[in-house]
Amino acid sequence: MHLAVIDYAIILFYMATLVVIGRVLRKQASGSMDDYFLAGRKMPWWLLGLSNMAAWLDMTGTMVITSFLFMLGPRGLYIEFRGGACLVLVFLMLWLGKWHRRSGVITGAEWIIYRFGSDVWGHFARLVTVVATVVTTVGMLAYSFKGAGLFLAMFVPFSPFTCTLIMVAITTLYTLEAGFYGVVFSDVFQSICIWIGVIFIVIMAVSKIVGGENLAAVAYSVTGNQSWTTTFPQWHTPMPKGYEQYSFLTGIVMIYLLKSILQGLGIGQDPKYFGARSDRDCGFLSFSSGWFMMLRWPLMLGFAILGLFLVRDLFPDQSVLTQSADLIKNHLGPVSASRWPEVIANIMNHPDSYSPELIGGIKSIMGPDWSTKISLLSHQGTIDPERILPAVILYNLPIGLRGLLIVALLAAAMSTFNALINIAAGFLTRDLYQGYIRPRAGNKELIYISYASSVLLVMLGMLMAYSTRSINDIWGWLTVGLVGGLSVPGILRLYWWRFNSGGFAIGTIVGLFTAVGQRIFFSDLPEMQQFTFLTTAGLIGSIIGTYLTKPTDQKVLEHFYKTTRPFGLWAPFKSILAAKQRSIMEKEHRNDLIAIPFALCWLVTMLMAPMQLMIGEYKSFAITLGLLLIALAGLYVFWYRPLNLAHKLSELEKTNSAHVNSEITSVSRNSN
Secondary structure (H helix, E strand, C coil): CCCCCCHHHHHHHHHHHHHHHHHHHHHHHHCHHHHHHHHCCCHHHHHEEEEEHHCCCHHHHHHHHHHHHHHHHHHHHHHHCCCCCCCHHHHHHHHHHHHHCCCCCCCCHHHHHHHHHHHHHHHHHHHHHHHHHHHHHHHHHHHHHHHHHHHHHHCCCCCHHHHHHHHHHHHHHHHHHHHHHHHHHHHHHHHHHHHHHHHHHHHHHHHHHHHCCHHHHHHHHCCCCCCCCCCCCCCCCCCCCCCCCCCHHHHHHHHHHHHHHHHHCCCCHHHHHHHHCHHHHHHHHHHHHHHHHHHHHHHHHCCCCCHHHHHHHCCCCHHHHHHHHHHHHHHHHCCCCCCCHHHHHHHHCCHHHHHHHHHHHHHHCCCCCHHHHHHHECCCCCCCCCHHHHHHHHHHCCCHHHHHHHHHHHHHHHHHHHHHHHHHHHHHHHHHHHHHHHHCCCHHHHHHHHHHHHHHHHHHHHHHHHCCCCHHHHHHHHHHHHHHHHHHHHHHHHHCCCCCCHHHHHHHHHHHHHHHHHHHHCCCHHHHHHHHHHHHHHHHHHHHHHCCCCCCCHHHHHHHHHHCCCCCEEEEHHHHHCCHHHHHHHHHHHHHHHHHHHHHHHHHHHHHHHHHHCCCCCHHHHHHHHHHHHHHHHHHHHHHHHHHHHHHHHHHHHHHHHHHHHHHHHHHHCCC
């Protein structure tokens, strides 16, 4: 079963629109490197916030989170403390966004020179940052490509790999054409598609429940989980084959929360924050991103609910899944988990290429509609939860609406893809090529280098995606393993004055190569062990590197402290600020830290509340809503009001300074 002509027409129209956006914005983007990578630092906060939401709302992540909501109900939110819940947004909103904006640089690697200086170790640390960014980007691209292939192969008669190639070609084209302008404006267009999808899916899911079906009973019959409609994380919960490591739910949630806090303390090197117009805009764009992303969770829970009813109707007896998987493996020999989606797609689309015994056996087990059912077959012989989302679109939605929802999710995938490419290409162009190969390269040459960098990144991402077992597998490594390896140097660079470029470079190298080695040689290591082992490796490398190399130059540290004004272990430098400035800074720090629990509570309750409302858990919803209101009140007192006041004072100082300069110029002219 594939799409109708009108569905294909909607998809083609969407892709053509993206290419037009890229062509229209090409001239604006080619004005300078600031224009290409940061849109000239002129974007308003609400537009950057909308773009931030679209960049973080990716197709592959949506499929992964839907799979956990399908298995766990609203409690699936807690699993995504590892990344999908975007808890790191809290730290960007409170202080990290504005700290990075104050540097005035374009890329995170440039920021390294700003923080550590331009000696030999400073430049080495900058190059290490480029390498780490490229590795991370390639991993994220592989994750995105893997999900895109699995998704699109459900709708068109091609393999997942071929589907990925088509989508990547279109996205690369408009990303190359328009740079950061294309990222932001296409994200706005894509967000509109996503919002339309949210409305339709939520209405369909709620109508299923309101129609008299007992959701808890249906969920139990499909997943075997008696607590599907609850929202409090139990210590232990049943999970299907391949997901057993998540059974100890409370324990793993605590690990994920710790991981998100550690990661959140060290991030911020995002073009959207470097390109923001003011400190206040950094906070506002993060706050608006959180509200925009709230829409993602009702959408995904809607898919999960519809998936429960679909699986119940297709597989009254789920033992046929195990029988079918065993039959395929017996006929084709050992099939790796990474190759399984390709095999299933080929059996669906080209059954004549396989023996009549195999196809006949599958048909006798699954029935005459076997080609519909087999798309949900996992390598373990169970329902593949990562296929729930595309299956719902294909089998539950009417013609036309199918095309619209596919466009919404393609939009999510492409917005993430172009944001990743824009960041990493900026590092390779600005920090590697212009920084060390061709310092005097012209603007046109640099933009062409960014094109070549983008193509290289895409090729490496495709190669890694081809060897990945599942999207949850690579997502777990990226958000827990790799982040664990890189988090310690990222944190220490901001909060400890003695931490130097040698510590950053060596800590990053140790964390990065240990994470890559773990991925190659110990890929089955559970996520909790990945995080513990790789974080420890990064910490040891950072401390050893710091004390093996000389401290950062005093003048560099003083400049960093004066402009960034961080808190942490910076006591030796507080005296370089005037007493009044130091008092204002310390009050800002105190408010930012007090606001942390309110901000975390705001984000988690804001994501959970609409899901509780959807499934009719009204008592739980009332409690969550009360907590949300308390969190918002705390944010108003300790974050919004001080931030807004500081912005007004800053604008007043700028106005007064401009007036004084104007008076001086006037007096000078008159005296002449």
